[in-house]
Amino acid sequence: MKVLIVFAHPEPRSLNGSLRDVAVRELEAQGHDVRVSDLYAQGWTSAIGRADFPALPTDARLAPAAASKQAFESGALTPDVRGEIEKLLWADTLILQFPLWWFSMPAILKGWVDRVFAYGFAYGVGEHSDTRWGDRYGEGKLAGKRAMLIVTTGGWQEHYSARGINGPIDDLLFPIHHGILYYPGYDVLPPFVVYKADKLDEAGFDAMAERLRERVRTLATASPIPYRRQNGGDYLIPSMQLRPGLEPPAASGFAIHLAPEASTAPRDSTREAGVHLPADACAAKA
Ligand code: FAD
Numbered sequence: 001m002k003v004l005i006v007f008a009h010p011e012p013r014s015l016n017g018s019l020r021d022v023a024v025r026e027l028e029a030q031g032h033d034v035r036v037s038d039l040y041a042q043g044w045t046s047a048i049g050r051a052d053f054p055a056l057p058t059d060a061r062l063a064p065a066a067a068s069k070q071a072f073e074s075g076a077l078t079p080d081v082r083g084e085i086e087k088l089l090w091a092d093t094l095i096l097q098f099p100l101w102w103f104s105m106p107a108i109l110k111g112w113v114d115r116v117f118a119y120g121f122a123y124g125v126g127e128h129s130d131t132r133w134g135d136r137y138g139e140g141k142l143a144g145k146r147a148m149l150i151v152t153t154g155g156w157q158e159h160y161s162a163r164g165i166n167g168p169i170d171d172l173l174f175p176i177h178h179g180i181l182y183y184p185g186y187d188v189l190p191p192f193v194v195y196k197a198d199k200l201d202e203a204g205f206d207a208m209a210e211r212l213r214e215r216v217r218t219l220a221t222a223s224p225i226p227y228r229r230q231n232g233g234d235y236l237i238p239s240m241q242l243r244p245g246l247e248p249p250a251a252s253g254f255a256i257h258l259a260p261e262a263s264t265a266p267r268d269s270t271r272e273a274g275v276h277l278p279a280d281a282c283a284a285k286a
Contacts, residue, residue: 001032001220004091008098008109010040015197016152018205019212020097023150026213035087039108045080046111052078069119077118084116088142093219094186096176097150099197103172113180122184133237136183137230143185146219149173150212152197160195169193174254178227187224226259 005023009016020036027034037044050056053067055076071077077085088094098105117123122142126135135143151173153160160169169191177188192215194200194208215222228234234246247256 001027001093002091003027003032003034003093003095003219004037004087005034005095005097006037006039006109006112008039008096008106008112012038012041014099015194015200015205016097016099016150019150019152019194019209022209022212023095023097023216026216027219030217035091037084037087037112039112042080044108044112045115046108048111048114052081052115054078065119065124069124072118072120081115081118084112085118085121088116092145094145094147094181095150096147096181098152100151100153100155100172103166105176117180117184125184131237133230133240135185135231137178138182138185138227139229139231140183140185145186146189146224147181147186148189148215148219149176149191149193151191152194154198155195157195160193171254177225178254178257182225182227188227189219189222189224228257228259 005020007016007020009020011017024034024036045051048064050062052064053062053071053076055071055074056062056067068077075082096105096109098109101107104110122140123136124134125140126132128134135141153169155166156164158164159166160172162168166172173191177191181188192212200208228242230240234243235241236243242256246260248260251258
């Protein structure tokens with residue numbers, strides 16, 4: 001396997017930095033090729049701006065999507081963006097690793113997505129007509145590749161469970177899983193989530209590291225989250241709504257976009273991610 005880890009934490013000695021090293025060492029021990037985009041170390045520019053489109057005439061109005069299309073098609077994207085696209089095409093597996101900040105990814109990683117997922121590469125791909133809404137949601141230039149998140153949270157596992165006050169982790173990660181990774185074609189694996197990360201001690205770290213090693217060993221074989229394919233007949237065109245009656249009666253919200261075998265019961269990856277706190281840790285105050 002060729003694995004790209006896109007890493008978004010400012011401190012290499014952080015928990016995230018240590019977990020990244022664990023993942024890299026395990027993958028390499030298994031004989032896989034690994035590359036890391038360490039966004040802070042690279043000094044990654046997160047905000048899209050005029051500098052992204054050097055070929056755009058200085059007096060032209062900047063329309064980011066149109067400029068992205070033009071630059072992608074003409075090979076005029078900036079070298080840093082082209083370098084990341086080349087890595088994405090090289091890798092058959094992508095890992096995005098980050099601490100959960102304000103219920104989402106750190107700005108530097110969002111900016112990596114904004115700039116690297118160019119028009120014509122990650123979106124605006126395929127036929128757009130009255131009968132087809134492009135190649136996306138399971139199709140696209142990155143189809144056939146796998147992706148997984150490694151996420152650490154300050155909040156407890158229960159806080160992110162189906163009835164938890166933070167909202168279910170599957171719902172919070174849906175925009176990344178479905179909107180960013182599945183959209184351009186990736187098969188998205190259940191996330192590896194480390195809850196209550198700020199309270200982790202060395203013993204907890206060792207256990208977590210072992211769970212992470214187990215997860216990366218199954219990157220090639222684990223079942224992806226069974227999202228419905230846009231062009232598989234489940235959605236009406238052009239409204240792009242799920243056909244009436246396809247969702248099981250109990251399903252609502254994001255869960256209706258899971259294929260039937262998975263959506264008969266609400267999915268809860270706090271039960272699946274391979275990261276479970278000891279019962280006493282759940283009872284303790286964070
Ligand atoms: P670190 O601070 O680096 O480490 C965490 C603990 O692991 C430390 O106690 C450290 O000693 C220990 N540790 C044990 N072994 C090791 C080892 N070998 N290497 C390194 N460390 C080790 N949380 C939420 O749940 N929801 C949010 O919306 C949210 N928003 C946030 C927004 C911001 C701006 C910030 C700063 C934090 C937010 N948090 C939130 C908390 C955040 O998710 C956690 O602080 C983060 O996930 C912890 O990861 P870290 O790599 O920074 O941990």
